Amino acid sequence: xxxxxxxxxxxxxxxxxxxxxxxxxxxxxxxxxxxxxxxxxxxxxxxxxxxxxxxxxxxxxxxxxxxxxxxxxxxxxxxxxxxxxxxxxxxxxxxxxxxxxxxxxxxxxxxxxxxxxxxxxxxxxxxxxxxxxxxxxxxxxxxxxxxxxxxxxxxxxxxxxxxxxxxxxxxxxxxxxxxxxxxxxxxxxxxxxxxxxxxxxxxxxxxxxxxxxxxxxxxxxxxxxxxxxxxxxxxxxxxxxxxxxxxxxxxxxxxxxxxxxxxxxxxxxxxxxxxxxxxxxxxxxxxxxxxxxxxxxxxxxxxxxxxxxxxxxxxxxxxxxxxxxxxxxxxxxxxxx
Numbered sequence: 605x606x607x608x609x610x611x612x613x614x615x616x617x618x619x620x621x622x623x624x625x626x627x628x629x630x631x632x633x634x635x636x637x638x639x640x641x642x643x644x645x646x647x648x649x650x651x652x653x654x655x656x657x658x659x660x661x662x663x664x665x666x667x668x669x670x671x672x673x674x675x676x677x678x679x680x681x682x683x684x685x686x687x688x689x690x691x692x693x694x695x696x697x698x699x700x701x702x703x704x705x706x707x708x709x710x711x712x713x714x715x716x717x718x719x720x721x722x723x724x725x726x727x728x729x730x731x732x733x734x735x736x737x738x739x740x741x742x743x744x745x746x747x748x749x750x751x752x753x754x755x756x757x758x759x760x761x762x763x764x765x766x767x768x769x770x771x772x773x774x775x776x777x778x779x780x781x782x783x784x785x786x787x788x789x790x791x792x793x794x795x796x797x798x799x800x801x802x803x804x805x806x807x808x809x810x811x812x813x814x815x816x817x818x819x820x821x822x823x824x825x826x827x828x829x830x831x832x833x834x835x836x837x838x839x840x841x842x843x844x845x846x847x848x849x850x851x852x853x854x855x856x857x858x859x860x861x862x863x864x865x866x867x868x869x870x871x872x873x874x875x876x877x878x879x880x881x882x883x884x885x886x887x888x889x890x891x892x893x894x895x896x897x898x899x900x901x902x903x904x905x906x907x908x909x910x911x912x913x914x915x916x917x918x919x920x921x922x923x924x925x926x927x928x929x930x931x932x933x934x935x936x937x938x939x940x941x
Contacts, residue, residue, distance in 0.1 A: 660685040662692040667896030669795040669913065671696040678704055678714045678905065686717060693776075694855055698793045698908045700898060706780060706905070708737045708929065715739070715778050715931040718907075722774050722932045725767065734929065743779070743928040745920075754927070761917035763794070763890055765910050766932060768863035769820035769843050775935035778907045783927040784900040788920025792897040796859040796912050799889040800849060803860075807884070808849075813941070815845040816882075819867030838869035838878070845871055847941040848885075852911050859912040860889055861939055889914070911939070 660681070663672045671692050676685065678701060693699050706714070715721055724734075724741035734740040744754030767773045779791075800808075820842040821835055835841040848870065850861040862868070865886055870878040898906060908915060920926060 660688050662688065662696075664696060665700075665896050668798055668894045669696055669793060670698040670700065670896045670898075672700045672702070676701055678706065679710050681714070690718075693907060693909065697795060697797075697913050698896070698906065701905045701907075702901065702903060704780070704903045704905050708734055708740055711778070711780050711929055711931060712737055712739050715933060718776055718778075718933045719936075720934045722767075722934045724930075724932075739931050741930040741932070743930055744926060745922055746783075746925050746927060756917075758789075758920050758922035758924075758926070760919040762864065762866075763862075763886075763914045763916045764864035765862070765914050768818040768846065768861070768910070771844055772935050772938045773846075774910055774932035776907060776909055776933040778905065778931045778933070780929045781900045781902055781904045781927075782929060783925045784902055785920045785924035785926050788918050788924075789926050790897055790899050790918045791906070791915055792895050792917075793908055793913050793915045794890060794895040796861070796889065796914060797852075797857050798894050799891075800858055800860045802891075802894075803885075803888055807888075810881070811848050811885070814848045815871040816848045816861070816863065817841075817843045817845050817867075817869040817871065818863035819843045821867055836867065838867045839875060841867045841869075843867070843869075846939040849941060850911065850939040851941060852909075853937055853940070855912075857912070860885065861911075862886065862889060862914065911935075 660676045661674045663674060665671060673689055673692065676689070681689070689699065712721065721739040723738045734742060742754030743756050744752070745756075745758040746753050765773070766777050803811075817838065819838070846861055846863070848861060849858055851858050862882075862885065865882065868878075868882055869875070870881060873881070898904075
């Protein structure tokens with residue numbers, strides 16, 4: 605039955621089927637939504653009438669990863685809808701939820717539904733976290749009374765996986781937008797399952813069983829970490845070794861686990877050979893077809909899986925304001941092959 609005929613049929617059946625009609629119209633609208641613009645950015649919107657309906661929906665971005673969760677108020681999401689969201693997270697690795705109105709307590713409460721939270725790392729300024737909320741890390745370029753309120757400034761943040769220099773890195777990160785610039789500051793994510801699966805078989809064999817040092821000297825903005833002495837020799841810099849190819853503990857899929865490029869070192873190889881192999885792997889992992897980009901709005905919340913994605917950020921005008929609050933969900937196991 606054509607969509608228009610289906611609509612007329614449902615209306616004739618009377619008020620008892622009005623809700624079914626509305627739900628089907630929303631489904632039809634979703635089916636025909638243009639989920640990806642020419643630049644690969646999210647272009648999906650939620651209408652005011654749609655948010656009034658019961659039940660969250662999942663709309664894939666159409667890119668290499670990512671989905672939008674619609675009809676969700678994360679302050680009141682119930683167990684059924686959270687189960688849908690959790691399943692979508694494992695399927696798509698990155699989730700976007702727009703139009704949220706969260707205070708810090710709301711953000712922490714929602715984040716804890718995914719597991720125990722890590723405390724925020726020390727920022728470049730020496731500040732640790734939001735007052736009263738040790739789990740919240742501030743990502744911002746704003747300076748107040750001569751002191752930055754957050755980390756990473758307004759420059760570009762290179763491809764990386766959060767906190768991979770730890771023995772047990774966080775399994776997930778959640779970033780909530782409070783203030784965003786008019787342009788710039790877009791965040792990109794890439795699919796490390798697909799990065800591994802797309803490697804030539806000979807290259808897969810070469811890296812099987814190898815371990816990679818994840819450097820603890822610099823953060824993704826290029827800033828020296830608090831309390832760390834600068835060391836630029838990958839063989840001697842502080843860091844933690846993890847398998848170069850890891851198996852996701854929940855999906856069981858294998859993924860490249862690269863962390864970040866600077867000061868990375870593959871155990872047991874001459875430095876030149878390590879550098880050459882890493883350059884080759886990074887060239888595969890950061891191909892445009894493996895990525896999806898997001899343009900932020902205030903009230904956007906993005907959740908990503910650190911075990912199978914990397915992300916980066918564009919620079920933006922330092923005279924504008926960008927204020928984001930981040931939480932990180934603690935993992936229970938270290939990365940495993």
